[in-house]
Amino acid sequence: xxxxxxxxxxxxxxxxxxxxxxxxxxxxxxxxxxxxxxxxxxxxxxxxxxxxxxxxxxxxxxxxxxxxxxxxxxxxxxxxxxxxxxxxxxxxxxxxxxxxxxxxxxxxxxxxxxx
Amino acid sequence: xxxxxxxxxxxxxxxxxxxxxxxxxxxxxxxxxxxxxxxxxxxxxxxxxxxxxxxxxxxxxxxxxxxxxxxxxxxxxxxxxxxxxxxxxxxxxxxxxxxxxxxxxxxxxxxxxx
Numbered sequence: 264x265x266x267x268x269x270x271x272x273x274x275x276x277x278x279x280x281x282x283x284x285x286x287x288x289x290x291x292x293x294x295x296x297x298x299x300x301x302x303x304x305x306x307x308x309x310x311x312x313x314x315x316x317x318x319x320x321x322x323x324x325x326x327x328x329x330x331x332x333x334x335x336x337x338x339x340x341x342x343x344x345x346x347x348x349x350x351x352x353x354x355x356x357x358x359x360x361x362x363x364x365x366x367x368x369x370x371x372x373x374x375x376x377x378x
Numbered sequence: 379x380x381x382x383x384x385x386x387x388x389x390x391x392x393x394x395x396x397x398x399x400x401x402x403x404x405x406x407x408x409x410x411x412x413x414x415x416x417x418x419x420x421x422x423x424x425x426x427x428x429x430x431x432x433x434x435x436x437x438x439x440x441x442x443x444x445x446x447x448x449x450x451x452x453x454x455x456x457x458x459x460x461x462x463x464x465x466x467x468x469x470x471x472x473x474x475x476x477x478x479x480x481x482x483x484x485x486x487x488x489x490x491x492x
Contacts, residue, residue, distance in 0.1 A: 305485060305486075306382070306483040362434060363434050363436075364479075365434065365437070366481060368420040368421045369420055
Protein backbone atom coordinates (compact mmCIF):
# COMPACT_ATOMS: atom_id res chain seq x y z
CA UNK A 264 0.00 0.00 0.00
CA UNK A 265 1.10 3.55 -0.65
CA UNK A 266 0.65 6.53 1.63
CA UNK A 267 2.07 9.92 2.48
CA UNK A 268 2.19 11.71 5.80
CA UNK A 269 2.35 15.42 6.48
CA UNK A 270 3.38 15.73 10.11
CA UNK A 271 2.56 19.43 10.48
CA UNK A 272 -1.00 20.74 10.28
CA UNK A 273 0.22 24.32 10.34
CA UNK A 274 3.43 26.09 9.39
CA UNK A 275 4.03 29.78 10.03
CA UNK A 276 6.93 31.64 8.46
CA UNK A 277 7.88 35.28 8.14
CA UNK A 278 7.82 36.86 4.71
CA UNK A 279 11.24 36.64 3.09
CA UNK A 280 12.35 33.68 5.17
CA UNK A 281 12.87 30.21 3.73
CA UNK A 282 9.99 27.78 4.11
CA UNK A 283 9.77 24.02 4.37
CA UNK A 284 6.64 21.89 4.29
CA UNK A 285 7.35 18.30 5.25
CA UNK A 286 6.18 15.09 3.64
CA UNK A 287 7.21 11.49 4.16
CA UNK A 288 6.07 8.57 2.04
CA UNK A 289 5.57 4.86 2.28
CA UNK A 290 5.56 2.84 -0.94
CA UNK A 291 6.59 -0.54 -2.22
CA UNK A 292 8.75 0.25 -5.21
CA UNK A 293 9.76 3.52 -6.81
CA UNK A 294 7.49 6.36 -5.76
CA UNK A 295 5.77 8.92 -7.97
CA UNK A 296 5.43 11.96 -5.72
CA UNK A 297 3.54 15.22 -6.16
CA UNK A 298 2.89 18.53 -4.46
CA UNK A 299 -0.32 20.47 -4.94
CA UNK A 300 -1.50 23.78 -3.51
CA UNK A 301 -5.09 24.73 -2.71
CA UNK A 302 -6.30 28.28 -2.28
CA UNK A 303 -9.61 28.96 -0.47
CA UNK A 304 -12.65 27.65 -2.34
CA UNK A 305 -10.50 26.56 -5.26
CA UNK A 306 -9.34 23.30 -6.75
CA UNK A 307 -5.84 21.94 -6.41
CA UNK A 308 -3.05 23.38 -8.50
CA UNK A 309 -0.10 21.22 -9.50
CA UNK A 310 3.26 22.48 -8.21
CA UNK A 311 5.79 19.78 -9.03
CA UNK A 312 6.42 16.07 -9.28
CA UNK A 313 9.16 13.50 -8.83
CA UNK A 314 9.12 10.50 -11.13
CA UNK A 315 12.78 9.71 -11.63
CA UNK A 316 16.06 11.51 -12.15
CA UNK A 317 17.49 14.38 -10.14
CA UNK A 318 16.55 14.37 -6.48
CA UNK A 319 15.98 18.13 -6.50
CA UNK A 320 12.85 18.97 -8.43
CA UNK A 321 11.96 22.52 -9.41
CA UNK A 322 8.36 23.54 -9.85
CA UNK A 323 6.00 26.46 -10.21
CA UNK A 324 6.14 29.78 -8.33
CA UNK A 325 9.75 29.23 -7.17
CA UNK A 326 8.99 26.06 -5.22
CA UNK A 327 11.25 23.04 -5.20
CA UNK A 328 11.28 19.70 -3.47
CA UNK A 329 14.00 17.27 -2.54
CA UNK A 330 13.48 13.55 -2.90
CA UNK A 331 15.40 11.68 -0.18
CA UNK A 332 15.19 7.94 -0.55
CA UNK A 333 17.03 7.06 2.65
CA UNK A 334 14.70 9.22 4.73
CA UNK A 335 11.64 8.50 2.56
CA UNK A 336 10.93 12.19 2.42
CA UNK A 337 9.84 14.69 -0.19
CA UNK A 338 9.87 18.07 1.56
CA UNK A 339 8.63 21.16 -0.25
CA UNK A 340 10.87 24.22 -0.02
CA UNK A 341 11.12 27.80 -1.13
CA UNK A 342 14.10 30.10 -0.44
CA UNK A 343 12.05 33.23 0.25
CA UNK A 344 8.38 33.09 1.27
CA UNK A 345 5.75 35.48 -0.04
CA UNK A 346 2.50 36.43 1.68
CA UNK A 347 0.72 35.12 -1.42
CA UNK A 348 2.16 31.65 -0.72
CA UNK A 349 -0.27 31.33 2.19
CA UNK A 350 -2.47 28.37 1.29
CA UNK A 351 -3.10 24.67 1.96
CA UNK A 352 -0.41 22.35 0.62
CA UNK A 353 -0.91 18.69 -0.16
CA UNK A 354 1.66 15.99 -0.77
CA UNK A 355 0.50 13.01 -2.83
CA UNK A 356 1.77 9.67 -4.10
CA UNK A 357 0.53 7.75 -7.10
CA UNK A 358 -1.18 4.41 -6.54
CA UNK A 359 1.15 1.79 -8.04
CA UNK A 360 -1.30 -1.09 -7.81
CA UNK A 361 -1.91 -2.76 -11.19
CA UNK A 362 -4.60 -0.95 -13.14
CA UNK A 363 -4.83 1.92 -10.67
CA UNK A 364 -3.78 5.48 -11.33
CA UNK A 365 -5.23 7.56 -8.51
CA UNK A 366 -3.34 9.68 -6.03
CA UNK A 367 -3.21 9.20 -2.28
CA UNK A 368 -3.10 12.55 -0.52
CA UNK A 369 -1.73 13.63 2.80
CA UNK A 370 -3.92 15.50 5.23
CA UNK A 371 -2.52 18.85 4.17
CA UNK A 372 -0.39 21.56 5.77
CA UNK A 373 -1.69 25.07 6.12
CA UNK A 374 1.08 27.56 5.39
CA UNK A 375 0.75 31.07 6.72
CA UNK A 376 3.31 33.65 5.65
CA UNK A 377 3.38 36.55 8.07
CA UNK A 378 4.09 40.00 6.61
CA UNK B 379 -6.80 26.17 -23.32
CA UNK B 380 -9.63 25.29 -20.97
CA UNK B 381 -8.85 23.28 -17.89
CA UNK B 382 -11.12 20.86 -16.08
CA UNK B 383 -14.64 22.23 -15.86
CA UNK B 384 -17.08 21.26 -13.15
CA UNK B 385 -20.66 22.27 -12.65
CA UNK B 386 -22.47 23.27 -10.69
CA UNK B 387 -19.98 24.96 -8.39
CA UNK B 388 -22.43 24.87 -5.51
CA UNK B 389 -25.31 22.46 -5.06
CA UNK B 390 -27.85 22.36 -2.26
CA UNK B 391 -30.02 19.30 -1.83
CA UNK B 392 -32.48 18.18 0.81
CA UNK B 393 -32.04 14.78 2.39
CA UNK B 394 -33.38 12.09 0.09
CA UNK B 395 -32.91 14.01 -3.14
CA UNK B 396 -30.49 13.15 -5.90
CA UNK B 397 -27.31 15.05 -6.70
CA UNK B 398 -25.68 15.06 -10.14
CA UNK B 399 -22.20 16.48 -10.50
CA UNK B 400 -20.67 17.04 -13.92
CA UNK B 401 -17.06 17.14 -15.04
CA UNK B 402 -15.55 17.98 -18.41
CA UNK B 403 -11.87 16.98 -18.58
CA UNK B 404 -9.06 18.86 -20.20
CA UNK B 405 -9.43 18.58 -23.97
CA UNK B 406 -7.63 15.46 -25.10
CA UNK B 407 -7.59 13.81 -21.68
CA UNK B 408 -9.26 10.44 -21.57
CA UNK B 409 -8.81 9.63 -17.87
CA UNK B 410 -11.08 11.08 -15.21
CA UNK B 411 -10.90 10.78 -11.43
CA UNK B 412 -13.33 11.81 -8.73
CA UNK B 413 -12.19 12.75 -5.23
CA UNK B 414 -14.09 13.88 -2.15
CA UNK B 415 -12.82 16.39 0.37
CA UNK B 416 -14.42 16.75 3.77
CA UNK B 417 -13.84 20.02 5.65
CA UNK B 418 -10.25 20.44 6.77
CA UNK B 419 -9.25 17.06 5.35
CA UNK B 420 -7.27 15.81 2.39
CA UNK B 421 -8.79 14.45 -0.76
CA UNK B 422 -10.01 10.86 -0.81
CA UNK B 423 -10.11 8.94 -4.05
CA UNK B 424 -13.50 7.69 -5.17
CA UNK B 425 -13.41 6.42 -8.75
CA UNK B 426 -11.23 6.30 -11.86
CA UNK B 427 -12.84 6.19 -15.30
CA UNK B 428 -11.88 6.10 -18.91
CA UNK B 429 -14.35 6.64 -21.75
CA UNK B 430 -17.24 4.20 -21.24
CA UNK B 431 -15.31 2.22 -18.63
CA UNK B 432 -14.97 2.24 -14.87
CA UNK B 433 -11.36 1.28 -14.21
CA UNK B 434 -11.20 1.50 -10.42
CA UNK B 435 -14.10 2.21 -8.07
CA UNK B 436 -12.43 1.01 -4.90
CA UNK B 437 -13.08 4.34 -3.16
CA UNK B 438 -16.77 4.56 -3.94
CA UNK B 439 -19.32 3.88 -1.23
CA UNK B 440 -21.14 0.65 -2.02
CA UNK B 441 -24.58 2.20 -2.10
CA UNK B 442 -26.15 5.35 -3.55
CA UNK B 443 -23.06 6.47 -5.47
CA UNK B 444 -22.40 5.86 -9.15
CA UNK B 445 -20.23 7.38 -11.86
CA UNK B 446 -20.04 7.30 -15.61
CA UNK B 447 -17.92 8.76 -18.39
CA UNK B 448 -19.85 8.30 -21.64
CA UNK B 449 -18.40 8.32 -25.10
CA UNK B 450 -19.82 11.80 -25.60
CA UNK B 451 -20.31 14.41 -22.93
CA UNK B 452 -19.03 14.99 -19.43
CA UNK B 453 -18.38 12.55 -16.65
CA UNK B 454 -21.21 12.36 -14.12
CA UNK B 455 -21.03 11.55 -10.43
CA UNK B 456 -24.48 10.67 -9.16
CA UNK B 457 -25.51 10.47 -5.53
CA UNK B 458 -28.94 9.10 -4.83
CA UNK B 459 -30.95 9.74 -1.66
CA UNK B 460 -28.38 12.15 -0.26
CA UNK B 461 -27.71 12.30 3.47
CA UNK B 462 -26.06 15.04 5.54
CA UNK B 463 -22.81 13.09 5.60
CA UNK B 464 -22.54 13.51 1.83
CA UNK B 465 -21.92 17.23 2.32
CA UNK B 466 -18.43 17.81 0.99
CA UNK B 467 -16.43 19.24 -1.90
CA UNK B 468 -16.23 16.90 -4.84
CA UNK B 469 -13.29 17.36 -7.16
CA UNK B 470 -12.78 15.97 -10.59
CA UNK B 471 -9.34 15.56 -12.13
CA UNK B 472 -8.15 14.45 -15.53
CA UNK B 473 -4.94 13.17 -16.97
CA UNK B 474 -3.43 11.91 -20.15
CA UNK B 475 -1.27 8.88 -19.51
CA UNK B 476 2.10 9.03 -21.08
CA UNK B 477 5.32 10.53 -19.82
CA UNK B 478 3.40 12.96 -17.67
CA UNK B 479 1.39 11.61 -14.73
CA UNK B 480 0.10 14.72 -13.05
CA UNK B 481 -3.61 15.14 -12.68
CA UNK B 482 -5.30 18.46 -13.38
CA UNK B 483 -8.08 19.38 -11.01
CA UNK B 484 -11.30 21.24 -11.53
CA UNK B 485 -12.60 23.91 -9.14
CA UNK B 486 -14.87 21.44 -7.38
CA UNK B 487 -18.56 21.17 -6.59
CA UNK B 488 -19.54 22.00 -3.05
CA UNK B 489 -22.51 19.88 -2.08
CA UNK B 490 -24.58 20.89 0.92
CA UNK B 491 -27.28 18.56 2.15
CA UNK B 492 -29.89 20.20 4.34
